[in-house]
Amino acid sequence: MDTRKEPAKILLVTGGSRGIGESIALNAAKRGIDVILTYNKNADRANAVANTIGNGGGKAVALHLDTSQTGSFDSFAEQVAQLLRSEWDRGNFDYLVNNAGIAQRALICETREEMFDELVDVNFKGVFFLTQKLMPMIVDGGQVINISSGLARFAFPGVAVYGALKAAVEALTRYFAKEYADRRIRVNTVAPGAIDTEFGGGKGNENHRRQIASMTALGRLGEADDVGGFVASLLSEDSRFVNAQRIEVGGGIMI
Numbered sequence: 400m401d402t403r404k405e406p407a408k409i410l411l412v413t414g415g416s417r418g419i420g421e422s423i424a425l426n427a428a429k430r431g432i433d434v435i436l437t438y439n440k441n442a443d444r445a446n447a448v449a450n451t452i453g454n455g456g457g458k459a460v461a462l463h464l465d466t467s468q469t470g471s472f473d474s475f476a477e478q479v480a481q482l483l484r485s486e487w488d489r490g491n492f493d494y495l496v497n498n499a500g501i502a503q504r505a506l507i508c509e510t511r512e513e514m515f516d517e518l519v520d521v522n523f524k525g526v527f528f529l530t531q532k533l534m535p536m537i538v539d540g541g542q543v544i545n546i547s548s549g550l551a552r553f554a555f556p557g558v559a560v561y562g563a564l565k566a567a568v569e570a571l572t573r574y575f576a577k578e579y580a581d582r583r584i585r586v587n588t589v590a591p592g593a594i595d596t597e598f599g600g601g602k603g604n605e606n607h608r609r610q611i612a613s614m615t616a617l618g619r620l621g622e623a624d625d626v627g628g629f630v631a632s633l634l635s636e637d638s639r640f641v642n643a644q645r646i647e648v649g650g651g652i653m654i
């Protein structure tokens with residue numbers, strides 16, 4: 400019997416310091432996947448996530464990355480390459496999850512160009528150029544998952560730019576799947592519904608939360624783990640023929 404253990408797969412998830420990204424990192428680790436997680440402002444929280452994974456017998460490293468700073472992507476990629484060599488004795492990794500994102504609310508008539516550009520930089524431009532930069536380091540047969548939003552499918556006042564950019568990310572998913580098909584890299588979108596995290600200042604008072612729950616077939620807000628668990632499951636071999644898809648994880652919101 401061949402007793403050699405398969406080397407662990409490696410996931411790089413952006414925005415892994417809290418919320419959905421933290422849950423993706425923890426759920427992937429539970430499935431035996433090693434993790435590189437990035438943070439922007441919350442180094443302590445990111446290191447705590449890495450420590451939790453390490454204490455559970457897994458392996459994780461936290462790196463700084465501001466996904467709005469495309470000029471830093473060359474040095475980030477070099478940092479990832481060095482880390483892969485030193486920690487895993489590898490030159491590539493298996494999965495990329497583009498999770499980092501920001502929310503800014505304004506009606507269309509009140510949206511300033513500065514706010515528009517900030518949203519574009521993190522939620523769309525960063526996703527495009529980071530993925531472009533890291534694609535050569537992803538194994539053939541690997542996977543990219545882009546985190547979108549239910550707001551790409553349905554509309555609420557105040558989130559026009561955010562929702563439109565998430566719709567753009569969903570289109571981009573299909574284009575990446577097309578252009579990297581020769582390397583059998585699967586590229587999918589996971590679109591969370593209303594998830595109870597700190598995103599955009601959180602989900603507000605009890606009344607607002609009840610309202611969201613009443614628009615959701617399963618009758619509640621989502622938890623970060625509802626999304627993190629699903630994303631981790633999509634990384635498994637059981638999903639090997641799922642490609643170029645948008646999957647909403649929202650409990651049936653706005654159906």
Ligand SMILES: NC(=O)c1ccc[n+]([C@@H]2O[C@H](COP(=O)([O-])OP(=O)(O)OC[C@H]3O[C@@H](n4cnc5c(N)ncnc54)[C@H](OP(=O)(O)O)[C@@H]3O)[C@@H](O)[C@H]2O)c1
Nearest residue numbers: 414416418419438439440441465466499500548594596598
């Ligand atoms: N929560 C929801 O209801 C909901 C619904 C649909 C879609 N989503 C999407 O799900 C993803 C995660 O959301 P969440 O709810 O987990 O949000 P969250 O709790 O606010 O966490 C956001 C994460 O993104 C990171 N981040 C923010 N700005 C960044 C930047 N410029 N560069 C790099 N990283 C940055 C944060 O890092 P630091 O903490 O280190 O600053 C943090 O790890 C986002 O793409 C969001 O659009 C969320």
